[in-house]
Amino acid sequence: MKKFLHIDLLLLIPVVILVSVSLVTLLSLNIDFFRNQLISLIIAVTAFIFFSQVDIAFIKHFTGPIYVVSIVLLLITFAIGIESHGAVRWINIFGAQLQFSEILKPFLSFVFASFLAERQNESVKSFLLSFLFILPIFFLIYLQPDLGNAMLYFIVALFALVIDGYPFRWFGLLFLPILLLMPIIWTKLHTYQRARILTFLNPQADPLGVSYNSIQALIAVGSGSFLGKGLSEGTQSGLQFLPERQTDFIFATIAEGLGFVGGFIIIGALLFLCYRIFRIFNTTSDRFIKIFAACTFGFFLIPAFVNIGMNLGIMPIVGVTLPFVSFGGSSLLSNFIFLGLLSAMISKEKHKNVLEIR
Secondary structure, eight states: OHHHHTSOHHHHHHHHHHHHHHHHHHHHHOHHHHHHHHHHHHHHHHHHHHHHTSOHHHHHTTHHHHHHHHHHHHHHHHHHOEEETTEEEEEEETTEEEOHHHHTHHHHHHHHHHHHHHOSSOOHHHHHHHHHHHHHHHHHHHTTTOHHHHHHHHHHHHHHHHHTTOOHHHHHHHHHHHHHTHHHHHHHSOHHHHHHHHHHHOTTSOTTTTTHHHHHHHHHHHHTTTTOSOTTTOHHHHTTOSTTTTTTTHHHHHHHHHHHHHHHHHHHHHHHHHHHHHHHHHHOOOHHHHHHHHHHHHHHHHHHHHHHHHHTTSSOOOOOOOTTTSSOHHHHHHHHHHHHHHHHHHHHHHHHHHHHHO
């Protein structure tokens, strides 16, 4: 029971707000969305409680096997995965669809943090090994294809390396060849991926085709005005003009139903959650916890910014969820595991500090 007292309650308050708004919104759209998300929430909270009590030092002994199993699970997805919208990202297990690229985020962040923390200095060798660590993950997720999540892994890894103190000039030298190869990389993108980028640059180019999603999201957000139309009264979401209204474009659904106020609540809760994670990062002296907190911060803030940005027309449309808000059990489970592991680390450090004082 004493361990629970070490859980940062201010870390959970914004999550409760986000999950509550999500469930009410999903209920207004479809009872099945609500029911499935509620079941996912119960599983995710159970996972949070479990991982908030684990022995972090014990798990560190298994970072190698965790990494190997992660690679295997991503490979298995190609063999027995379910195809949806031209992508193979999900596996059906006992009727539940699991997306391993989502679920593995906290575990790979744990392994990556442990890997970096074990390096005695920021050498060129450690820098290059860090990229060798992330490249298999990046390519396996990209080939699903899931460019959004692949880029998210890569960017968070870069963010962690910057936080860990690697010189900026090394990143410049690394990205120079990538910049030179951009014309070739462009040709290797899938047709729909190139279309999404071009649509972002010119939203009115194909209003009934690739630009349709972006335009409908903007209409939904704008029509919500200050207080919104009411969650069950929105025309774009209610009449399903707005595609993926429960996942990629749930922010537009909320903005239409609850207006500027609803959008402000979502953004405010997300920012406060990220602030609390930053506080953990800023106050700890443990390098491993710092890196894991930085990864958690990145995996929450970046998709939130991109998701809300694409709902507002200021970012290209990519398949990233809005943390704790978008419909989807894998994403919800992943986010709660992040918080569970972070809470376990806080508890361990506080216990360590108490022992040192005594």
